[in-house]
Amino acid sequence: MGRFVERFALHLSEAGFPRMPARVFVAILVSEDGQRTAAELGEVLRVSPAAVSGAVQYLVQVGLVARDRKPGERRDHYRLYDDTWYEALTRQDSLYTRWEQDLRDGMAAVGPDSAAGARLEETRQFFGFLREEFSRVMDDWRRTRAAGGR
Template structure:
């Protein structure tokens, strides 16, 4: 890879990390995640990440701890060594949104219970019930969206000329 490409990749990593941070992810976790996403193998060692991002091994460790807790990366041993390699999960976004659906189910239940407690005829009860309805709607739409995504990916893998890469 040429220096210009390395610089461009570095700019991309920092730009995407800034977007993730703006959306609420921890800053170092965002940088480590973006670096893994941009790597050819979707994996790296702690030393590789520290060198690429110009951060300490402790910062990498903290970021990896967070990313493993939220199931965005996993740890694997490099064969024949004691080094750990950090790897992005396959179908990361699909799995992330599927887990989010489980959270929405729990929120919806609590909100429906809250609506009953607050009283369905009160402003707070009505607002809470509407929020529960929103999460129910969102879950149904998300399931359909995930099914369409799977079908899209299967069609791509089968070489269907009617599918295009997402832009």
């Protein structure tokens, strides 16, 4: 299992995911119940509590992991959300919308007829395309999952 965790985390980091959060995410992903404590993560990954703390803070911030505390316990448990990937990726829609507006503002600032304006417009169109296609793909995924998956 350790080799899988490291390999998948490496592939996530090659795609832009920070390395330690990738390792922590995969360690939670492969746990039987989809959750681990900070101590368990440190033990599994052989890293310091500080490394785990920074990684889970990032994962909580980006919405991939939730922090819970069971009644009567003093330790936090870090768990995956149901539909973790779906939920995290669905948030991209609002990000693309904000970027499109920012790019419109940028075009107004540099002038739509300038070379920079043309680059900004192409970038805006690209993110608009991604937003629309992504919405369609996520709808398809919801239907596929509701029908019993693949």
